[in-house]
Amino acid sequence: MNFKYIKNILPAAAIVLSMGLSSCVNDLNVEPIDPRKNTTVDAQKLFNKCYAEFVLEGYGPGKSELDLDDAGLSVCYRLIWNANELTTDEAICGWTDKGIPEYVNNSYTPTNEVIYGLYWRLCFGVSICNQYLKECADYDASMTAEVHFLRDLYYYYLLDNFGNPSYTEVVSSDNPVQIQSAELFNKIVTDLETNMDKMLAPSVRKKGTANYGRADQSAAWMLLARLYLNAEKYTGTAQWAKAKEYAEKVINKSGRSIWMGDNATTHKSANGQWSAYQMLFMADNDQSGAFNESVFSFILDGATTASWGASTFLVASTHDSYMAADYPQNTDQAWGGNRTRKDLIEKFITLSDFDALSDWKTETIVKAAGDDRALFYGDNADGTGKVKSRKYTNDKVAEFTDGIATTKFTSQRSDGGKTSNTTHVDNDIILMRLAEAYLIYAEAEAREAGSNLTQAKGTEYINILRQRANNTNLKRAYTLDEVLDERARELYFEGLRRTDLIRYGYYGNSSYTWQWKGGVQNGAKFEAYRNIFPIPKTEKQANPNLKQNPGYNN
Numbered sequence: 001m002n003f004k005y006i007k008n009i010l011p012a013a014a015i016v017l018s019m020g021l022s023s024c025v026n027d028l029n030v031e032p033i034d035p036r037k038n039t040t041v042d043a044q045k046l047f048n049k050c051y052a053e054f055v056l057e058g059y060g061p062g063k064s065e066l067d068l069d070d071a072g073l074s075v076c077y078r079l080i081w082n083a084n085e086l087t088t089d090e091a092i093c094g095w096t097d098k099g100i101p102e103y104v105n106n107s108y109t110p111t112n113e114v115i116y117g118l119y120w121r122l123c124f125g126v127s128i129c130n131q132y133l134k135e136c137a138d139y140d141a142s143m144t145a146e147v148h149f150l151r152d153l154y155y156y157y158l159l160d161n162f163g164n165p166s167y168t169e170v171v172s173s174d175n176p177v178q179i180q181s182a183e184l185f186n187k188i189v190t191d192l193e194t195n196m197d198k199m200l201a202p203s204v205r206k207k208g209t210a211n212y213g214r215a216d217q218s219a220a221w222m223l224l225a226r227l228y229l230n231a232e233k234y235t236g237t238a239q240w241a242k243a244k245e246y247a248e249k250v251i252n253k254s255g256r257s258i259w260m261g262d263n264a265t266t267h268k269s270a271n272g273q274w275s276a277y278q279m280l281f282m283a284d285n286d287q288s289g290a291f292n293e294s295v296f297s298f299i300l301d302g303a304t305t306a307s308w309g310a311s312t313f314l315v316a317s318t319h320d321s322y323m324a325a326d327y328p329q330n331t332d333q334a335w336g337g338n339r340t341r342k343d344l345i346e347k348f349i350t351l352s353d354f355d356a357l358s359d360w361k362t363e364t365i366v367k368a369a370g371d372d373r374a375l376f377y378g379d380n381a382d383g384t385g386k387v388k389s390r391k392y393t394n395d396k397v398a399e400f401t402d403g404i405a406t407t408k409f410t411s412q413r414s415d416g417g418k419t420s421n422t423t424h425v426d427n428d429i430i431l432m433r434l435a436e437a438y439l440i441y442a443e444a445e446a447r448e449a450g451s452n453l454t455q456a457k458g459t460e461y462i463n464i465l466r467q468r469a470n471n472t473n474l475k476r477a478y479t480l481d482e483v484l485d486e487r488a489r490e491l492y493f494e495g496l497r498r499t500d501l502i503r504y505g506y507y508g509n510s511s512y513t514w515q516w517k518g519g520v521q522n523g524a525k526f527e528a529y530r531n532i533f534p535i536p537k538t539e540k541q542a543n544p545n546l547k548q549n550p551g552y553n554n
Helices: 043-052 076-085 100-105 113-135 141-162 181-198 217-229 231-235 240-253 289-293 311-316 321-325 351-355 362-369 434-448 456-468 480-491 497-503 537-542
Strands: 091-093 294-298 338-340 429-433
Touching: 043 113, 043 141, 076 100, 076 113, 076 141, 076 311, 076 497, 091 100, 113 141, 113 537, 141 181, 141 217, 181 217, 181 231, 217 231, 217 240, 217 294, 217 429, 217 434, 231 497, 240 434, 289 294, 294 434, 351 362, 429 434, 434 456, 434 480, 456 480, 480 497
Parallel strands: none
Antiparallel strands: 091 338, 294 429
């Protein structure tokens, strides 16, 4: 198995995984290493693979370990993103890749190919971590604690998406058992709280500094904050105080800070071209001040960690070639796939005010919305330069221009510098950032107080995020629904929306609708059992220990 494209996921890691891991494991099964073969396990390389499984195909760009029609579609991060954005009121996609239309219409079944891919990738990630913990646990204490964190992260996504997945902590050819969501929640929490103090101490580690790209204790705190925020969904018992506790640790003890821009007054880059918010999602977000906000990132570089399913996917899938006339990119990739549903636009501006604008360029929309986060674009649908030529109504799901595009992700650098590759982008993926901790705290504090309104500290945190976005509509308190809307404004297209809607009771069996919810253009209620995805049919057939999640056939 040649992982030549992995080498810069972690600077100390080497290139080739020189051990006998099967690339076609079934579920969580990995054949144990036979000591009679004198197999030598390289701890650094295997450690590196625990990270790489989140963002790379496996054999290099276009060459996947997982047999899906599109190798890029098989990348773990992209599979997570699709499952948690295309099923919601934020994103829509007209591609006909097997399984994508069912996400858009909330009609997924146990035979859905991308659901199978998501389950397989997450289970394979667990397998790699288990292999490391079996063979290399004594190599380095902080690395071992990190692998525990990474395994917990894989299991977190299995918990959140599948509820009752297979579970094992060992390398074995035996079929793993099925675990129920409450028990899995407790296992993840216990493992995190047992090992987090052995991880690297919290610190901002930019590109070029020691241990750049490695998760530290603050990443474990953030994952615990997410888990406790959604504890009621997973276990039936809310734990708002614990969510607040861990969010507060990230806020006060991680060393991170909300990036307010090179110019802290205008909240802009040094050259004045980019907002502080935009800088979080640019090609130099591993070197600019924006990285101060990153709690945990997957580090990527277009020249050495090429992947069709990570940051290149975020940029290319949200742009078509005509957008380059107004917003040129440093990549030749423009796929025209993922764009907004009108429901996301309405979080920033009413449709009547949107219609009244003279054009739908990003800077015009930002100014009208009074919020730097309103990074949308609706001009030049056919290359003629015609303004307001894209539709926000999503009438034709298959057409990218039936939907307002987002310019949130760009392959340009905020300093105007040159990027490393003209195809694959350099952007790191900030999986966890301090702004999310602010919003977790605000919601958990309000819910713990038994109030529909944010308390003083939570209100302050939301106002800080609004100030960074040059939004002058600061309030003395926010309702819980306003907190949810603020999460949409701050975190849209970052792979969190489905979980938020479920926590609020606005997903399955809810009268809250969005365009094409339930496969109906104006939106329709769908069943609550769809709050978790089905166990893939192929996995259930291969492992007799698995029972299907309630509501699904097969």
